[in-house]
Amino acid sequence: MTFTHLHVASSFSSHYGTATPAELAAAAAASGAEALALTDRDGLYGAIQHVAACAEHGVTPLLGADLAVAGYGRVTVLAHGSADGYTALCRAVSAAHRGTSATGSSPDPQLSRETLAQYVRGAQASSCRLFVLLGPESDVGLAAAARRYRAARTALRQWRQALGEAVYVELVTHLAPPGERLSTAHAARMLSVAETCRTPSVLTNAVRLCAAEQAATADVLDAVRVLSDLNSAPLQPNDQGWLKPPDQMRRIAEEISAVSTSSANAAQILTATAELAAACRLNPAQHMSYGSPKIPEASVIGVQGSAEAELRLRCEQGLGERLEEPEVHRRLEHELAIIADLGFAGYFLTVAEVADLITGLGVRCAARGSGVSSLVVHALGISPIDPLAHGLIFERFLSRQRTTLPDIDLDVESARRHEIYRKIFERFGAQRVTLMSMQNAYRIRGALRDAGMALGMPAEEIDQLADIMWRFPACEFRQALESKPELKQLAERLNAERLSGRAQLDLLVDLTERLDRLPRHIATHPCGVILGDKNLLNLTPVQPSGVTGLPMSQFGKDDMDPAGFIKLDILGVRMQSAIAHCLEEVERTTGQRIDLDAIDDEDKPTFDLIRSTNTLGCFQIESPGQRELVGKLVPQTFEDLIVDISLFRPGPMGAGMVRPYLERRHEFEPVRYLHPSLTPILEETLGVVIYHEQVLRIFCTMTGCGLDEADGLRRGLSEGDRIAGIERFFRAEAAEHGYSQEVIDEIWRQLVxxxxxxxxxxxxxxxxxxxxxxxxxxxxxxxxFMAGLFEHDPGMYPLRLLVAEARRLGIPVLPMDVNRSTGHYRLEELTTTPQAGQPAWGIRMALTTLKKISAAEIRRIEREQPFDSLADVRDRATPRSSTLKALAQVGALDSFLPEGTGRHRRHDLYAWIERSGRLRAKQPPPPQVHGQLALPLADTEISQLPAVLPGPTDTEVISTEMALTTVDSSGHVMSLYREQLDAAGLTYAEKLLQQRSGALVRVAGIRVATQTPPMVSGKRVVFISLDDGTGLVDLSFFEEGQANTGEILFTARMIMAEGTIRRTGPRAVTVQATRAWDMDDVSR
Amino acid sequence: MTLTAGLTEAVEVVTDDHGCPVHLWWQNRGYDVVAEPVRWFARRRWWIEEARAERGRAGLVAQEIWRIQIQDPQTASRSTVDVGRSLPADRWRLLRIHEVPAEPEEVE
Structure with a gap:
């Protein structure tokens, strides 16, 4: 006998379920199940994984959802095993989310029983598209739990009236203590009620665990779900909500019928369960169009004839004269043939349409990803990159052998991403488009916080512990306690507690490990847009996204390909916005319009700048590691930049490709090619295999396989179980093609x-x-450019470091001024006439720099500028008193102070605002006459301001800026520590390059970046960059340095460190730290 | 009336293939289990009672409890007792002795 579980929650029921769909399907298969349902709470988040896992284990999938019905409790909704059934399920789930929002204070998803009834009834009145199981959490079940039999029967009759044959009673016992909720008696009462109302009963186990051992995890989730601790949260009755095997379920059926007075026996209950399961069996391909690509109809984008013909036409138009080059012509035909075979012409036209929409909005747009390998993509104007010029291979992107759907990514200005999304919805129709979602899963810090909350630990203690944790998998917490120096103190505390008989930290570690990678909440994916045909919303449930007014699918990135959804990645890239802002500022101030696609790609000043490693703010090459690599590599050409970017990736760095390439580049090592046939392939990287494209060509050349097959082999190299087969094929074919054993051995070693x-x-x-x-x-x-960076903050560094860089470049940073600053960082012509060699433009700090100012206040200030007095600001811009005071404190009101006094009167001004603010609060506000202009009276208020208080000192100015704004714009935060620093004998960043290698130095600064990149050795090296006001100090901490520094390694903001100078290239120098301190600790 | 939890003591329980008690050894005397036993799983406050809660630890959250009627084969006197099974060691303890045999709930 088999048993089908009809009510199963996976971990996609966030803060409820504990097992992944894959674990559940595997367990069901192991117990001999023929079918398995997944019915997550409020959604189908795990549906695609469930279908895939069921296919892998030879189990038939059933799908449903555990939904709240307004006023009637929670019920299990199962889809009938048909396309209509699955569609009704998707629509019902979407309906339950209508009226919710992606923000924190959203109402819980629920639908009305009337709405549910609409989706239940099919086209024919007799057939049900959905089945509704009334279990322990339904109104019927809640009444039965309270032994209110009559209420339970009335409730059930109402359900029958509303939904007819679709209604089932769901019997559940978790074998709770006699008489309690989820006890066998509870189920027996349900059975009696069902029999009285002539409603069929089915048995489920309301599964939320794969095995009983996961129950402690579920307890923690129960507590976290209600933001409480284990002592006070309502917890599950015990650990019995697990995926029990058939014999145990049969025994449960027997126990229920034994206790019940109903005439129904166990066999009848199990038969009814099996029959319902049979009616719900889904055929994913037929019922969910699983695996078939869903592309917008060609007619939507205005194509009347065949998409293939249209695509050819547009490519030919795009390439123009270049088509006469035989190579171009051949490549185009090759790509078009593959695209036609795969039926993807419509997809390419769709992406081209989207790219046109974006450029039509005047938004910067750049293609990214393997789609750049396609000449068709280039010809359609989606990508400016000519794949032939860089030796890019179409098969890396798409081939007859590649089973995945094509994926073209577009980078756009981040600030305008939502505008683009709306345009796409408008253009293709809301029924064909939805955003994609992503599940945020527990990582170490979140897991630790929630485990700590469940244990009832004080919030401050949890915060302190969470701050020390640095990027390791939560499931390895206990291991990390032993190996990570920053956790040493915690490990010691844990041992001390254990000795004194307390266990809280031990439990914290265990529970944190248990939460690892469980989904926490769903969020809008940062770039995925799903495009489909008019049936899209029948195939994916949707719910409100973080983008106002637009829905997102409940499915995520990894679901797209198996299910056959086509997604377009439209990624908001802040660098594109920064570039756009820069170009606007150039045009606004000089009238010059720059076409970046037309700039000289061998420009000497540009490469001089790159080689200087002063690349702060430059895309991809600003990190400490990249600056070091650029310093060693010394790029001369655009191709060098491509190599540089490729080398600075986890793969190439982890595989140790950097060193051999650099050795050969600087001729410390001779360049050799193992075989003349490989020379043209490896020439561009001096014989080192770096690019996927090179691996493809090597396979192709040495074995005679096609490029499509070669890409399959390349992907196989990272799948452990395929390597042996690939090696056999490679060796046999290469030998066949006349390569010597020696060459084969060596090349295989490199490939692997x-x-x-x-x-x-x-x-x-x-x-x-x-x-x-x-x-x-x-x-x-x-x-x-710096104004663009300030405005959009595109990189890894905080604004304060970018301001320091501007200062270093000699660009005047103009302080915030209520009469000149706006909501944006703008260039401003300097009032003093510049002398030769001096800049004519400064950057005016934006009002947004002030931490607590509101967008509305900024709008009002912008609208009413200029102001002639403090009173004028107060009357027309009506800032909140706190904002006005903050503006005064940071000097944004200095211009109203008497000529020549400037900041020396700031304290007086602040005191006056505070005093007059209090007086005003006691009086009724003066009546405002609409349209009345402020009289340009002399500012008597300010001119008569009594001079009482001394002006702020330099350090006061800076600490005020640090407190109220995001940046120390008038000086450097380091000056706050002057006394400490003067005594320390520091070496500043600007002098580090002059130090000899091995010299001992002491450095200090504010932390601007922390990184732990992958290392060839596998050992962790921590890179911390400090800004000391003269530039960046890059520190590296190896084992000893980490151990000596301990807990503050990842927490201290102001750091002082000792170490030795390590020179790694003509412009590259790091300090290998032996230990570091928190400067705020020392000063205390 | 039941004994307080503090007075639990170790017993030996013989079970059938389904894990259902059929025989009980208590203070060196053997008892037969008569009548249909009732079982349930009772929650444990593991975060207070236990020092560790690592993944995979069995029997952390709940304890299996059987309410059984036992009969002394010599005297034929019957009593109702609750016995609990503890994992992972798989040990049994006598939790309560009922003076008045508890009746199962009547379901309307």
Whole structure:
């Protein structure tokens, strides 16, 4: 006998279920199940994984959802095993989310019984598209739990009236203590009620665990769900909500019928369960169109004839004269033939349409990803990159052998992403488009916080512990306690507690490990847009996204390909917005319009800047690691940038490709090619295998396989179980093609060690374009470029470091001024006439720099500018008193102070605002006459301001700025520590390059970046960058340095460190730290 | 009336293939289990009672409890007792002795 579980929650029922769909399907299969349902709470989040896992285990999938019905409790809704059934389920789930929102204070999803009834009834009145199971959490079940039999029967009759044959009673016992909720008696009462009302009963186990051992995890989730601790939260009665095997379920059926007075026996209950399961069996391909690509109809984008013909026409138009080059012509025909075979012409036309929409909005747009490998993509104007010029291979993107759907990514200005999304919805119709979602899963810090909350630990203690945790998998917490120096103190505390008989920290570690990777909440994916045909919303449930007014699918990135959804990645890239802002500022101030696609790609000032490693703010090459690599690599050409970007990736770095390449580049090691046939392939990287494209060509050349097959082999290199087969094939075929054993051995060694870790050159080329563009702008228009960076903060560094960089470049940073600052960072012509060699433009700090100012206040200030007095600001811009005071404190009101006094009167001004604010609060506000202009009276209020208080000192000014704004714009935060620093004998960043290698130094600064990149050795190295006001100090902490520094490694903001100078290239120097302190600790 | 929890003591229980008690050894005397036993799983406050809660630990959250009627084969006197099974060690303890045999709930 088998048993089908009809009510199963996976971990996608967030803060409820504990097992992944894959675990559940595997367990069901192991117990001999023929079918398995997944019915997550409020959604189908795990549906695609469930279908895939069931297919893998030879189990038939059933799908449903556990939904709240307004006023009637929670019920299990199961889809009938048909396309109509699945569609009704998707629509019902979407309906339950109508009226919710993606923000924190959203009402819980629920639907009315009337709405549910609409989806239940099919086209024919007799057939049900959905079945509704009334279990322990339904109104019927709640009444039965309270032994209110009559109420239970009345409730059930109402359900029958509303939904007819679709209604089932769901019997559940978790074998709770006699008489309690989820006890066998509870189920027996339900059975009696069902019999009285002539409603069929089915048995489920309301599963939320794969095995009983997961129950402690579920307890923690129960507590966290209600933001409470284990002592006070309502918890599950015990650990019995697990996926029990058939014999145990049969026994449960027997126990229920034994206790019940009903005439129904166990066999009848189990038969009814099996019959309902049979009616719900889904055929994913037929009922969910699982696996078939869903593309917008060609007619939507205005194509009347065949999509193939249209695509050809547009490509030919796009390529124009270049078609006469035989190579171009051949490549186009090759790509078009593959696209036609796969039926993807409509997809390419759709992406082209989207790219046109974006450029039509005047938004910067750049293609990214392997799609850049396609000449068709280039010809359609989606990507400016000519794949032939860089040796990019179409098969890396799409081939007859590639079973995945094509994926073209577009980078757009981040600030305008939502505008683009709305345009796409408008253009294709809301029924064909939805955003994609993503599940945020527990990681170490979140897991620790929630485990701590469940244990009832004080919030401050949890916060302190969470701050020490640095990027390791939560499930390895206990291991990390032993190996990570920053956790040493915690480990000691844990041992001390254990000795004294307390266990809270031990439990904290265990529970944190248990939460690892469980989904926490769903969010809008940062870039995925799903495009389909008019049936899209029949195939995916949707709910409100974080983008106002637009829905998102309940499915995520990994669901797209197996299910056959086509997604377009439209990624908001802040660098594109920064570049756009820069270009606008150049045009606004000089009238010059720059076409970045037309700039010289061998520009000397640009490469000089890159080689100087002063690349802060440049796309992709600003991190400490990249600056070091750029310093060693010394790029001369655009191709060098491509190599640089490819090398600075986890794969190539982890596989140790960097060193051999650099050794050969600087001629410390001779360049050798193992075989003349490989020379043209490996020439561009001096014989080192770096690019995926090179691996493809090597396979192709040495075995005679096609490029499509070669890409399959390349992907196989990272799948452990395929390597042996690939090696056999490679050795046999290469020998057949006349390669010597020695060459085969060596090349295979390189392929195996490097092949799966390399980087796709197409990606690197796509990255290199904005890298070069940003460097070009920094070299030629530094002020406008820095304004763009300030405005959109695109990189890894905080604004305060970018301001320091502007200062270093000699660009005047103009302080916030209520009469001149706006909501944006703008260039402003300096009032003093510049002398030769001095800049004519400064950057005016934006009002947004003030931490607590509101968008409405900024709008009012912008609208009413200029102001002639403090009173004028108060009357017309009506800022909140706190904002006005903050403006005074940071000097934004200095211009109203008597000529020449400036900041020396700031304290008086602040005191006056505070005093007069209090007086005003006591009086009724003066009547405002609409349209009345403020009289340009002399500012008597300010001119008569009594001079009482001394002006702020330099350090006061800076600490005020640090407190009220995001940046220390008038000086450097380091000056707050002057006394401490003067005594320390520091070496500043600007002097580090002059130090000899091995010299001992002491450095200090504010932390601006922390990184732990993958290392060849596998050992963790922590890189911390400090800004000391003269530049960046890059610190590296190896084992000893980490151990000596301990807990503050990842927590201290102001750091002082000792170490030795390590020179790694002509412009590259790091300090290998032996220990570091928290400067705020020392000063205390 | 039941004994307080503090007075639990170790017993030996013989079970059938389904884990259902059929025989009980208590203070060196053997008892037969008569009548249909009732079982349930009772929650444990494991975060207070236990020092560890690592993944995979069995019997952390709940304890299996059987309410059984036992008969002394020599005297034929019957009593109702609750016995609990503890995992992972798989040990049994006598939890309560009922003076008045508890009747199962009548379901209307």
């Amino acid at each position: 060690s490097f092949g799966s870790f390399g980087f796709c050159k197409a990606h690197a080329v796509a990255f290199a374009v904005p890298t070069y563009q940003s460097a070009w702008l920094k070299a030629h228009h530094p002020a406008a």
